[in-house]
Amino acid sequence: MRVHVVDHPLVAHKLTVLRDVNTPSPNFRQLVDELVTLLAYEATRDVKTEPHEIETPVAPTVGVRIAEPMPLVVPILRAGLGMLDGLTRLLPTAEVGFLGMQRDEETLEAVTYANRLPDDLTDRHCFLVDPMLATGGTLVAAIDYLLERGARHVTAVCLLAAPEGIEVLSTAVGDRADVELVVAAVDEKLDENAYIVPGLGDAGDRLYGIV
Numbered sequence: 001m002r003v004h005v006v007d008h009p010l011v012a013h014k015l016t017v018l019r020d021v022n023t024p025s026p027n028f029r030q031l032v033d034e035l036v037t038l039l040a041y042e043a044t045r046d047v048k049t050e051p052h053e054i055e056t057p058v059a060p061t062v063g064v065r066i067a068e069p070m071p072l073v074v075p076i077l078r079a080g081l082g083m084l085d086g087l088t089r090l091l092p093t094a095e096v097g098f099l100g101m102q103r104d105e106e107t108l109e110a111v112t113y114a115n116r117l118p119d120d121l122t123d124r125h126c127f128l129v130d131p132m133l134a135t136g137g138t139l140v141a142a143i144d145y146l147l148e149r150g151a152r153h154v155t156a157v158c159l160l161a162a163p164e165g166i167e168v169l170s171t172a173v174g175d176r177a178d179v180e181l182v183v184a185a186v187d188e189k190l191d192e193n194a195y196i197v198p199g200l201g202d203a204g205d206r207l208y209g210i211v
C-alpha cells in the first residue's frame with residue numbers, strides 16, 4: 001500500500017484550526033471541505049485519462065479527458081459525508097456510492113448499516129473518503145466491499161491516520177489491489193479508547209453534533 005502524506009503549508013494551517021477544541025461545528029465543516037479539496041488534487045493524480053480531440057477557436061488539437069468508466073467516490077457515513085462535496089467538486093463526473101459504518105464503542109469493530117455500491121466495480125478507480133483512520137477496522141471492511149465487487153484500484157482519502165491503523169490496513173490489503181492512502185497527517189498513536197492522539201476528537205460529532 002502506498003501512503004502519501006500531503007505536505008503543504010495550507011493543509012498544515014487548516015489542520016491546526018480543525019484540531020482546536022474551540023473550533024465550532026460550522027467552521028469545522030468549512031475547514032473539512034477546504035482540506036479535502038487540497039487533498040483531492042493529490043489524490044486524483046493517477047486518475048486514468050485518454051486522448052480527446054477538440055477544436056479551439058484557432059486550431060484542432062488533442063487534449064485529454066477522464067477515461068470511462070468514471071471513478072466512483074464512496075463516503076463512509078457519517079463523518080465521510082463531510083468530505084464528499086470537496087472531492088466531487090474536482091471530479092464532477094464521478095459517480096457516488098455510499099457506505100454507512102459505525103465503530104462499536106466496546107468491541108471497536110466496524111458495523112455496516114448501509115451499503116449502496118454498484119455491483120460491478122471492475123476497472124473502476126474507487127475513492128473512499130473518511131476523515132479518520134484509527135484502528136483501521138472501518139477502512140479494511142470498506143476496502144473489502146470494493147474488492148469483492150472487482151475493484152483493484154482504490155484511493156483512500158483521510159484527514160488523520162494513526163500509525164497502528166496504517167499498519168493494519170497495509171497488512172490487510174497485501175498485494176490484492178493497488179491501494180493508496182492520501183492523508184493530511186499521520187499522528188502519534190491511539191489512546192486507550194482507540195482515539196487518535198493528538199487527533200481532533202470524534203470527527204462525526206464535531207461535524208454533525210453528538211447523536
Ligand SMILES: O=P(O)(O)OC[C@H]1O[C@H](OP(=O)(O)OP(=O)(O)O)[C@H](O)[C@@H]1O
Pocket residue numbers: 076077078079080101102103104108110130131132133134135136137138139165194202203204205
Ligand atoms: O479506524 P477505525 O478504528 O475503524 O475508526 C475510524 C472510524 O471511526 C469514525 O467513525 P464512527 O464510527 O465514529 O462513525 P460516525 O462517522 O457515524 O461518527 C471515523 O469516521 C471512521 O469511520
Ligand SMILES: O=c1cc[nH]c(=O)[nH]1
Pocket residue numbers: 079132134194195196197199200201202203204
Ligand atoms: O480519533 C478518532 C478515532 C475514531 N473516530 C474518530 O472520529 N476519531
Ligand SMILES: [Mg+2]
Pocket residue numbers: 079202203204205
Ligand atoms: Mg464518530
